[in-house]
Amino acid sequence: MKNVTRLKKALLMLSGGIDSAVCLLMLQRQGFEVTTLSFRQESRLNNMPEVLCARAFAKRFATRHIEVDLTSADELIRHMPDLRLSFGGSINNCPGSKTQGAPMSVSIMLSMALMHACTADIGKVAWALHADDLPSEPHRRKVFRLITLHQDLAELQAQVRPQIILPLIRYTKPQIVRILAPEYGINVAETFSCSDPKGGQACGKCGQCLARDAALFPLENRRSA
Helix, strand or coil: CCCCCCCCEEEEECCCCHHHHHHHHHHHHCCCEEEEEEEECCCCHHHHHHHHHHHHHHHHCCCEEEEEECHHHHHHCCCCCCEECCCCCCCCCCCCCCCEECCCHHHHHHHHHHHHHHHCCCCEEECCCCHHHCCCHHHHHHHHHHHHHHHHHHHHHHCCCCEEECCCCCCCHHHHHHHHHHHCCCCHHHCCCCCCCECCECCCCCHHHHHHHHHHCCCCCCCCC
């Protein structure tokens, strides 16, 4: 019987921002065949700039790309106008200037990613969290507990256990923007990260915009282009 080398497979939650774009190239350089997964909400078109960026990266780097429409999930929080589904990288649900991420948004994201991984024989699910997303040890412990719980649920229901990996967890946002992005050939201008975009433009006030600008212009009090 011939020996068959099993291809390494990974599923990456691709948001369209700089972190997940770098994560994609990192995984491919490590020899993974990457499937990318993005979430869109047709009823809230403010997330479309990120979706379009994710599509462009998936096409450019030849991944099998999946988009899941979560419009119907908006009905669960429609009674709270200051809440929104949030699937950016940060565990704090990427607070906007006037909105907050809805509870359980991250669990929806992880559950759907694990669902596909379990049925597609994908052993790794990559989440582009970085060091600044986990600002304290108690926060870090809670996140790792969340990851373990979702892996346990996958194993309980599917009898397989995809591993959730955090390729960027040792890096800060400035390190990702200033060091890793150039190293992997990612132009920050090709990415989009904003919790409250207006007319397809970044708001400049939300958590994602402030973190991005702080990394790009640490000594300058101005918005990025």
